[in-house]
Amino acid sequence: MNKLSISACALALAVALATGCASAPPVRFYVVTPLADPAPAARAPGPGVVVAAVRLPEYLERPQLVTRSGDNRLRLEEYDQWGGNLAKDLTRVMTENLSLLLGSDAVVAAPHTQRTRPDYRVEIEVLRFERAGDARVHLAAKWRLLRGADGSPLASPTTVLASEPLPEAAGIEGTVAAMSGVYGELSRVIAQAVSRQEKAAR
DSSP states (O other): OOHHHHHHHHHHHHHHHHHHHHHSOOOEEEOOOOOOOSSOOOOBSOOOEEEOOOBOOGGGOSSEEEEESSSSOEEEEEEEEESSOHHHHHHHHHHHHHHHHHTBSOEEESSOOOSSOOSEEEEEEEEEEEEOTTSOEEEEEEEEEEETTTOOEEEOOEEEEEOOOOOGGGHHHHHHHHHHHHHHHHHHHHHHHHHHHHHHHO
16 A cells, blocks of 8 residues: 555544544533422521431442343443532432421531531432333432431331333433432432421420
8 A cells, every 4th residue: 555545544534533523412411400499488497407428329320321221231321421420419409308398497418517416317328210111210219317316216218219101202301300300209208207206206
């Protein structure tokens, strides 16, 4: 092969690579959102709750959104990614949700700087959290409600939730919206457990 042919091949390769890069779709970024507050108002003093860092299974500890096409097959959405650290965002959203649901301005994420000892501590371990092949978002989480004063356990259930089936047109954006909704339902379950403890203590 002469020098002219080599140069032509190199130019063709460069053009092909440039064309491939130019045609790659842009990466889209998403976040899980807290529950909507229908009537925003100043929160009253209420139960003090510390939300510990949410723990995720290793397969979710990545920037890409993960979907499940079968019981044992996961799919990474390379062009649909989380806008931040998913575990940190879930901790923040749970804190906001519990503050809203309990009507309390004393719900914080760990580590916190409050001088007073919290009434309760919430620990959450997510076991699964993704859209599955049945077009539903599934959430399974093992969580613990602890007494703030001495760390004694008050509740330690595993909650399993699922969204309604998503239409095919929902896409990733609809999937993330459903994830926010299902996570909001977990927040309600935990808030109800705190409220029961508050009523029992009166």
